Amino acid sequence: MLPKKLSPLDVCTAICLVPLLWLALDIFLDKLGANAIQALHIRLGDWSLRFLCLTLAVTPVQTLTQWRGLSDYRRLLGLYTFFYATLHLLAYLWLDHGLQWPIIAIDIWQSSYIWLGLAAYIIIFLLAITTPKRAKKRMGKSWKKLHRTIYYASILAIAHYFWQLKGNLADPMLYLLIILCLLGFRLLVWLKSRYLFGLMIPVKRNK
């Protein structure tokens, strides 16, 4: 039987798994360094943030290039953000803490940066479970409203990154810049549409 021809979306789906395979290879080759648990956890956190940025980049690319049909990719990248963030969370709970809930509870309670990560995760989680077409249909207008909270998730995620920092500012600065550009683009679009909308409203004149 001949394999079905792969669509670009299928190829993209496979490529998004490369970071995970790469990590698996590094585990296998014992290349994660002296603090392997932390290294793995950090790499999963980094990939969650990268996929979040990619997800946010789809709409600007679509607007600027007039390229149609990118929404499937946005969906895919969004689900991968959820996928890597879930692994990041599981790595924290299981790999690092061995599911020792009393220690986890104290650690979360005393580490404010984790609250930010958790808040971001809750948003991403809600977006992921409302991704199926059926959910979208059922939710009607509120779906779009809910899915716009990804903007808050990105701000929470970058704050989470900054807040756990021990010294090196360069990397989170880069991501902050990327996220500001991606959110700034939306702000510009919003301002522009408001301005145009404003022009269409008949202005009341004083006699």
Next chain:
Amino acid sequence: MIIKTQKVIPASEITDPHLFLQRRKVVKALLAAPLAYAGIHSGLAAGQTTPGNGLASHYQTDSTITPANLVKNYNNYYEFSLTKEQPASLAQSLRIDPWTIEITGEVEKPLRLDLDDLLKLQTVQEYVYRFRCVEAWSMVVPWLGFPLASLLKTAKPLSSAQFVKFTSIHQPEAMPLQANNTMLEWPYVEGLRIDEAFHPLTLLATGMYGERLSKQNGAPIRLVVPWKYGFKSIKAVVKIELLKKAPLTTWNKFAPHDYGFYANVNPAVPHPRWSQASERPLGSHFFTPRRKTELFNGYGEQVAALYRTMDLSHFF
């Protein structure tokens, strides 16, 4: 416990004055190693014990020794890099020979000593200590060194000496962050109260794992204060000053709300942004829970008396 053993070591093996200066000491140091590796107490140097002060237990650790390659490849050494991996290679450009140490300030007899001469006066021994970083990772390291107190005594501290200030090397040619003047104020400065400095657990280390200290771990000589967060254990020390007043230390100056002068390991006092209740020992396997951090890093029996009257959450 004093170890007396007549193990003959060929003279050809006794090569490194930084570690072993006399055959007698070699025997002691080498012997201490296997005992310590087995998790049993090892010996104390002759002549420096005050019986009954519980000193023997400072060799005791409930964890196994961290593999040397991990300790040598996971370093916070901001003079070289903000990453933990790069100091291992970058630090190799540090020049450490010759090395002079100065002891000044409130002392009767200020000293300026070449490291080799200084070591001739000291008994180098192995001390297996837990080491807890403020970033919540930890390790167990067999240091080779001698009590700071025995060096300070040679300078005859005056009664006016209340604090000790330590200064690291300033060598911008080798240290990129010193050359760019970035991150912290250089050179790195740390400090102890005089009773902390004279505490028998407080060491100056010149080696680890039976070898000379590697450069990324603070060669040729560093402080080791096992009940405090790692940043107190300043590396590559060139100057020791006895002072009337507490010195302003590097991290304390950089972020006074995050890093106090005392920096005693304390699971009950979280860092403003993260918990200190647990720690990740280097080299742990996946799915191993973290280790619960102990007050004074488990050395409370020896050091708690130093802080009896202090509110530890205020003097963090």
